[in-house]
Amino acid sequence: MKNTAIAKIFQDIADLLELKGEIVFKIRAYQRAARAIEHLPREIAVILREGGSLRDIPGVGEAIEKKTTELVNTGKLQYYEELRSEFPPGITTLLEVPGVGPKTAMRLTTELGVNTIEDLEKALLDGRVAGLFRMGEKTAENIKHALAALRRKDQRIPIGEALPLVEQIQSVLSTVPGVKNIIAAGSLRRFRETVGDIDMMGTADDPEKVIQAFVRLPMVGQVLAQGTTKATVLVAGGLQVDLRLVEHQNFGSLLQYFTGSKQHNIALRTRAQRQGLSLSEYGITDVRSGQIETFATEEDYYKRLGLQYIPPELREDTGEIEKAEKGQLPGLVELSDIKGDLHAHTEWSDGNGSIEDMAVAAKARGYQYLAITDHSAGRGIAHGLSVERLKQQIAEVRAVEEKVGIRLFTGMEVDIRSDGTLDAPEEMLSQVDLVVAAVHSAMSQDQDKMTQRMIKAMESPHVDILAHPTCRLLGEREPISVDIEAIYRAALNNYTALEINAMPSRLDLKDIHAYRAREMGVKLVIGTDSHRPEHLGYMRFGVGVARRAWCRAEDILNTMPLVEVEAFLRRGK
């Protein structure tokens, strides 16, 4: 059983216990464990198989360890089955409706026989909800709206769409006179791969003016609320954007609060409590004296708590606070550390720019090198390179290299066939500086076959990089089924770098995978898989993933200067 499935069950248990009216602390314990398991960089099944302990996972104690073990070993959990049988099936879906909490859900079920979203809709329409004791027209109306919004709302949107939107908003609002800061907090600032909504914060001399400019932005579809310091709007696709203006001296505490994650903040407050401090979005209060200290910057805020500054990408309550206490947080890789891109396409296969276009764009980014890795001739891939065309391409790469003045690596992105062989003859593979291998077909193979297939490819003496290792497309295609730990080991044994593919639709490896790979000592590389010159800008998305994986510059191959990358390519695997 996968971690995601285990986490889902514990979250479900928390919901059911909430409906049951259990004490909140027990409910929180299950929620915390669910989140911790969801974010775990290793599969629990693997940890157990290797005789490891689950008690190291924060929030997992004796009872939850036992239940997790039962789930992994039998695929079922007695406790969960019994708990579920106490309620009508589907009742927890009611909790997904904003405004409906456990108390309301239970009353809907017991007093109105409402068990599903459809039942709820009917009960709202015929006025039964409004007729409940301590409920009224207004409450029913609010639930009706929330339900409509829930249906309309698209899934969480990829960070690749959200970030450019935020930057548009920033660029307009920062021109309003008197604006000092405008920044997105929340999951976007933590660089999660998808975001549910956008929380923006700022400081300004005249907040009202900024709010007015905000609600008049061209991308705003509907204004939900507008006050003097706060406004909420919907933009295209139903995405909600909040803007909140605050006093300058409070900016640090507020930014910290709204950046989250919730789990990080809870852990932080629990710790502060032991020091006699109480944390809130307004600052840090000394419980005994009642004195509140405010903070203009997050750096000062963390410092006051006796902690190293914790970068937003690490704020997930996965051990960052303990490390910050000891001053042991790693210095994370920055976009400015990147010295080149080792995965790019041109019009020689399915790309949209010439070799020169790509080289010029790479040079403009300050890169020392760029690899041209067009597709091999394999089935399903447009305009793959033949032996003859590759020869011509190499000649052109060399000419452009001379002309533009940037080191260009000749290369190929070669398809890994279903049996693990490479879709290019030896005479091609041996001619290029760098080979990127990737799965593009037969993605539904079973786990054993897929794992063997990829390992076989990595064992080829020519393969330098395994690209987008899990082949997922965010919101579109599930990852392939593969023993990911075996892939890490094979990468290590065969001196193959694993790619963090920076295309916003891929982000593959994802954060927790990259975390574990790094921990095992695997060399990672961030590649944009660019198909046109401006795609080189995707690099920042890959860097975001790497930072969430706690990567330092030295963990990433393409932060290395040219000579070291050349040494890597000559490593004689």
Add this chain to the structure above:
DNA sequence: GCCGTTTTCGGCCCGACTGTTTTCAGTCG
């Protein structure tokens, strides 16, 4: 149910909003 330079027992994050009350429960982030 978890956890410990207060504790193996007794605690457990913080504040705001809303609607329906007549002092607050429920929900949210």
